[in-house]
Amino acid sequence: xxxxxxxxxxxxxxxxxxxxxxxxxxxxxxxxxxxxxxxxxxxxxxxxxxxxxxxxxxxxxxxxxxxxxxxxxxxxxxxxxxxxxxxxxxxxxxxxxxxxxxxxxxxxx
Numbered sequence: 211x212x213x214x215x216x217x218x219x220x221x222x223x224x225x226x227x228x229x230x231x232x233x234x235x236x237x238x239x240x241x242x243x244x245x246x247x248x249x250x251x252x253x254x255x256x257x258x259x260x261x262x263x264x265x266x267x268x269x270x271x272x273x274x275x276x277x278x279x280x281x282x283x284x285x286x287x288x289x290x291x292x293x294x295x296x297x298x299x300x301x302x303x304x305x306x307x308x309x310x311x312x313x314x315x316x317x318x319x
Contacts, residue, residue, distance in 0.1 A: 212270050222260065231257050278305050 282305040
């Protein structure tokens, strides 16, 4: 059995996307007098973002663990000069363990 790090993101149907677009356009029309250009740009950007969303594959805990450790390694390659070797080693060793600690706490509840 696979355990996943995050819940699966919802993929809207094209009908639901059209309904959301229509509602956001209605909001824009109703509030037109009170909206700034920036507000309108944000609304339009949100409409575009919703329409372009694609379904993401769920990550398993193992994949998420690998990503966290890789991220920590990349961070220390870039900013390692600000940390002692002892600090870097501690963080790299513990970056992945934090996920498992949360999982254990979750299952204990």
